[in-house]
Amino acid sequence: MGGAFLYGAPAPGLVDVPPGAVQVSPLIPGSQDLAAIDVSMDEGVVLAPAGTLERDHVLAQALRVLRPGGSLMAFAPKDKGGGRLKKSLEGFGCEVSETARRHHRFCRVVRPATLIGIAAAIASGAPRVVPALGVWSQPGVFSWDRVDPGSARLKELLPPLAGRGADLGCGVGILAHAVLASAQVTSLTCVDVDRRAADCARRNLDDPRAEVVWADVRRVALSDLDFVVMNPPFHDGGAEDRALGVAFVGAAAGRLRKGGVCWLVANRHLPYEAPLAAGFASAEVRADAGGYKVIEARK
Numbered sequence: 001m002g003g004a005f006l007y008g009a010p011a012p013g014l015v016d017v018p019p020g021a022v023q024v025s026p027l028i029p030g031s032q033d034l035a036a037i038d039v040s041m042d043e044g045v046v047l048a049p050a051g052t053l054e055r056d057h058v059l060a061q062a063l064r065v066l067r068p069g070g071s072l073m074a075f076a077p078k079d080k081g082g083g084r085l086k087k088s089l090e091g092f093g094c095e096v097s098e099t100a101r102r103h104h105r106f107c108r109v110v111r112p113a114t115l116i117g118i119a120a121a122i123a124s125g126a127p128r129v130v131p132a133l134g135v136w137s138q139p140g141v142f143s144w145d146r147v148d149p150g151s152a153r154l155k156e157l158l159p160p161l162a163g164r165g166a167d168l169g170c171g172v173g174i175l176a177h178a179v180l181a182s183a184q185v186t187s188l189t190c191v192d193v194d195r196r197a198a199d200c201a202r203r204n205l206d207d208p209r210a211e212v213v214w215a216d217v218r219r220v221a222l223s224d225l226d227f228v229v230m231n232p233p234f235h236d237g238g239a240e241d242r243a244l245g246v247a248f249v250g251a252a253a254g255r256l257r258k259g260g261v262c263w264l265v266a267n268r269h270l271p272y273e274a275p276l277a278a279g280f281a282s283a284e285v286r287a288d289a290g291g292y293k294v295i296e297a298r299k
């Protein structure tokens with residue numbers, strides 16, 4: 001079959017991306033799933049993720065879909081797993097040529113006829129029920145094998161909600177599950193930009209009132225909601241990005257009806273006061289402990 005794939009969004013000029021490469025990152029809505037590709041590809045470019053299980057899963061999937069003799073360029077910032085790429089790829093039976101540039105490590109390999117340990121790496125990074133949580137999750141998804149302390153705090157304080165609502169940045173559905181305990185909730189739209197999280201949330205929220213959407217919160221068309229719940233992200237690609245959290249506050253305000261309520265939790269150092277004041281008629285801190293603030297904001 002042939003063709004090329006790209007995993008991730010490299011900075012401009014960092015690597016050569018083959019023209020027409022198919023995007024396969026789960027963090028880019030609309031992209032293809034590497035796990036679902038069963039044709040032999042000629043070439044792959046992978047901006048490898050930082051987490052070990054996630055990274056080895058992605059590299060193993062990338063090698064799996066390449067034809068023998070096909071080429072893979074895997075790279076990552078040196079301090080975010082780039083320093084471990086060579087060893088991982090050698091462990092899969094590849095001969096690796098490594099270079100360093102702009103704080104990144106670049107590993108080029110030609111896919112050998114025989115690969116080692118691919119199935120095990122794919123299985124180690126695959127979706128599964130996490131026994132401690134009792135829910136579907138996957139390495140790479142936010143707080144994949146434990147409940148985030150901020151989300152736990154918000155869950156404790158969340159009153160029974162009612163009407164039409166949304167969980168913005170729903171992850172695997174921890175907050176959504178708590179929201180759906182209220183029989184007064186008529187519908188809940190759960191949105192996440194991570195396809196893996198959305199897929200897990202779909203499996204975890206077996207409730208006809210819940211709809212899970214793989215999308216960027218900033219681009220979903222929702223309006224006149226009665227409530228929003230959220231634990232907004234403040235990291236994008238590993239780097240702190242406060243603007244993203246601020247955009248979530250704006251997105252919540254823009255999607256609520258007048259009088260609608262937003263319950264959110266945030267790390268206390270995050271400066272959400274100004275966007276809350278701009279988008280809402282009132283915003284009350286309902287708890288401030290353990291480094292987290294739980295806020296009830298009314299439109």
Ligand SMILES: C[S@@+](CC[C@H](N)C(=O)[O-])C[C@H]1O[C@@H](n2cnc3c(N)ncnc32)[C@H](O)[C@@H]1O
Pocket residue numbers: 142143148151168169170171172173174175191192193194197215216217218230231232233234244
């Ligand atoms: C702090 S986590 C909270 C996850 C979940 N609500 C929980 O409590 O466990 C933030 C979530 O927002 C998602 N996210 C990040 N940027 C997003 C965006 N632009 N649009 C939609 N979701 C996004 C992340 O993938 C992550 O699952």
